[in-house]
Amino acid sequence: MSWDVSLYKFTRRYRRIEEIPGDEQPQLLGSRSEVQTAVSEVFPGTNWNDPGWGIYDSEFGSIEFNLGKGESVRNLALHVRANTEIVGGILQLCERLCCQAIDLSDSSLLDQSEHPATGLEKWRKYRDQVVGESRG
Template sequence: MSWDVFVCKFSRTYTHVGQIGNDESCLPMGSRAQIQAAIADLFADTGWSDPTWGRYQGPFGSVGFNLSDHDPVNSIMLHVRAGAGIAAPIVELCRRHGWQAMDTSAGTFLEQMPVPEQGLEQWMAYRAQVLGQRQAP
């Protein structure tokens, strides 16, 4: 199981998925090489043995970066298996490049939230409940 975050670039900034109109679509974010370089700036040692699938393992856990098949790239899906500390570099990645990171379970955008890791923490609590695990106090 992973916490999934959809990253793309829109024509304007949104705070919730409900604001996105039917006429909106993801804009080109950059070439595959540019996107991989942008990710590497904040997620060092991301492996790209498959050019559409980057694998990062760091101190907070792991992230899979699934790039769209388009070049230029128009979206990235992040499959996060990490602790709350991973939210800050995801937000920084988006702020540096004018992208938005949508928490797919909450419909909110991480870079617009006062506590960007809140969605991940809620997802981890839900996962623990589903798996019948107790959370640490």
Template sequence: MSWGIVLVKVPDEVRTLSELPKDYSPPPLGTLNDILEMLKELLPDVDFSNPSWGILGTEKGSIEFSIGDKDPVESIVLYIRGEVIDIICKLCKETSWQAFDSLTGYRMYFGKNGD
């Protein structure tokens, strides 16, 4: 069973995706090329042989990155299996992106250790 997470840039005060106006268009995360380079730098084992869909496998689980081919990239959907929350925490801290649970729409907050 997988778990979905959406990575976006939104104002800091936003706690749920439902707070955003219906016509809200988030600022881009970056160009497709910049996003791919950044993810490869932060997560060297990620496989982007298909630039719109990356896969990262770890001993604890896996993450699939659905980026699409839209340029610039406005959001990334992650499909999570296992215990990889520390990787998501790292991504958010290093990129200033925000993570939202795709089922509930609630923003994810991370402690010092990524929990």
């Protein structure tokens, strides 16, 4: 169980997901090594033992970065299990890659949200509820 976010580089910056036309084709985020470098600059210590799957662990929690299998990266999936402090790093990564992050829990664009951590907060509340119920 994780809070899932996908990073895409569009032909322009959108304010809302509804503005993205059906024929929009995401541009390349970069080569595998360029994306790995960007992730590692924002999230130092990310483990790239599997070149398509980076794992970042910190005192704030963890993120798994799924780059896919190709040498060119068109989108980056983030599986987040962390505190809200991690959201600032996700936004920095978007700036570094010139892309936008879509919160898959509510289809919002993180960089356009007044409260970009809202989806993560909701996920944490749900997770805590599920974990609490399963323990007793």
